[in-house]
Amino acid sequence: MHDNSLFTPTDEHRMLREMVRQFTADQVEPQAAEFDEKEQLNIPLFRSLGDLGLLGITIPVEHGGSGMDTVAAVIVAQELSRSDPGFALAWLAHSMLFVNNFYYCSSDEQKERFLEPTLTGEWVGGMCMTEPGHGTDVIGMTTTAVRDGDDYILNGTKTYITNGPEAHIFLVYAKTEGRVSAFVVTADAPGFSASNHIPKMGMRASSMSEIIFEDCRIPASNLLGEEGGGLTHMMRNLEIERLALAAMSLGIADRCLEMMVHYGNERIAFGQPINRYGQIQRYIADSYAMTEAARCLIYQVARNVGPDVRNRIGSDAAKLFAAPVGKNVADNAMQVFGGAGYCREFPIERLWRDAKLLEIGGGTLESHQKNLTKDLTRLYCR
Ligand SMILES: Cc1cc2nc3c(=O)[nH]c(=O)nc-3n(C[C@H](O)[C@H](O)[C@H](O)COP(=O)(O)OP(=O)(O)OC[C@H]3O[C@@H](n4cnc5c(N)ncnc54)[C@H](O)[C@@H]3O)c2cc1C
Numbered sequence: 001m002h003d004n005s006l007f008t009p010t011d012e013h014r015m016l017r018e019m020v021r022q023f024t025a026d027q028v029e030p031q032a033a034e035f036d037e038k039e040q041l042n043i044p045l046f047r048s049l050g051d052l053g054l055l056g057i058t059i060p061v062e063h064g065g066s067g068m069d070t071v072a073a074v075i076v077a078q079e080l081s082r083s084d085p086g087f088a089l090a091w092l093a094h095s096m097l098f099v100n101n102f103y104y105c106s107s108d109e110q111k112e113r114f115l116e117p118t119l120t121g122e123w124v125g126g127m128c129m130t131e132p133g134h135g136t137d138v139i140g141m142t143t144t145a146v147r148d149g150d151d152y153i154l155n156g157t158k159t160y161i162t163n164g165p166e167a168h169i170f171l172v173y174a175k176t177e178g179r180v181s182a183f184v185v186t187a188d189a190p191g192f193s194a195s196n197h198i199p200k201m202g203m204r205a206s207s208m209s210e211i212i213f214e215d216c217r218i219p220a221s222n223l224l225g226e227e228g229g230g231l232t233h234m235m236r237n238l239e240i241e242r243l244a245l246a247a248m249s250l251g252i253a254d255r256c257l258e259m260m261v262h263y264g265n266e267r268i269a270f271g272q273p274i275n276r277y278g279q280i281q282r283y284i285a286d287s288y289a290m291t292e293a294a295r296c297l298i299y300q301v302a303r304n305v306g307p308d309v310r311n312r313i314g315s316d317a318a319k320l321f322a323a324p325v326g327k328n329v330a331d332n333a334m335q336v337f338g339g340a341g342y343c344r345e346f347p348i349e350r351l352w353r354d355a356k357l358l359e360i361g362g363g364t365l366e367s368h369q370k371n372l373t374k375d376l377t378r379l380y381c382r
Helices: 010-036 041-053 070-081 085-105 108-120 230-266 278-303 311-339 348-359 365-380
Strands: 125-127 144-148 151-162 169-174 179-186 192-194 207-221
Touching: 010 041, 010 070, 010 085, 010 348, 041 085, 041 108, 070 230, 070 278, 085 108, 085 151, 085 169, 085 179, 085 230, 085 348, 108 169, 125 151, 144 179, 151 169, 151 179, 169 207, 169 230, 179 207, 179 230, 207 311, 207 348, 230 278, 230 311, 230 348, 278 311, 311 365
Parallel strands: 125 169, 144 169
Antiparallel strands: 144 151, 151 207, 169 179, 192 207
């Protein structure tokens, strides 16, 4: 239905979408409720993403990846999120927050040491930016890295780290002499620890913890790029991250819309299908219109984001618009389903819980409004 050139620009994108959609229906959907209930990442399923080449979707083929672009990352996030946004979040934290970011700021020697096990899924990856005292105000971070001979010594605490309990490797932002730098840290480094799993409302098929550095010693060769260059890596990678998060919201909206159209046609009240009632028609029609608008914006922007193409205005706008769409369409679906939507028989209550995260994680709605106002002012008021 939507397979036209904007959403699926090449044959390669079309095959990718079909493959991920099939995999999601066959393997992700059947386990989604169970892993939500258990609040666990399904590690064997995660590793099968490596077999499909999805963990290195944006990494060039010569380095073992699938050599695809931002549109491809968006397709994967959207399709996985139709069934299991929590599992999709684990994929995103690994392949966008760690793998894509690491690839574009690492040396050949660092790629040689760390890349391969993260592409296969043997190692799970994560990214440590947020701290208990500094979320949106990320530049205020207080985690430090001090050079000591051939090592750096890290001290500080990161929080809300997706994949924290399971991950073997992290991209960590810490301050060197007051400036943000990026490091790669493995979970076996002395002085590294992960807290217990932090319980959360939704996205429960991915786990989350604090990551604590207590005189954590890592080789100086784990510095990514230059000292003080961390903010550039962070800002560049945030664009693809935000588009993938926006696409997760789109996947939730797609699924909820589909379910409410079927249910509206089948559920009888007062002797006729409920889709004959104008109030139900409004839920369905409004949901369709907002989902299509989100789809167009996300894919339009995704064509213009890449390692060498910056587009903060587009990626902030796409996430600002799309995040409430997933939440509102899930809410409309629950209303159309009535009590059945509130119960766990259908996936709607899970998708409804999952959808809210997209208004917070990877930047709150307010942070997108702040960035957009700043960037638009710079653009228009020169
Ligand atoms: C499920 C989940 C997974 C996550 N995964 C990761 C991860 O893998 N790695 C990682 O590093 N982080 C992760 N995060 C953290 C996430 O990025 C932060 O929660 C987010 O950036 C917001 O920071 P905060 O929670 O500290 O909120 P705060 O920054 O404390 O914000 C609180 C409120 O104040 C508002 N606010 C703050 N500053 C301003 C301002 N200047 N103007 C207007 N309003 C403002 C915010 O918008 C928000 O409404 C995750 C979070 C969750 C919930």
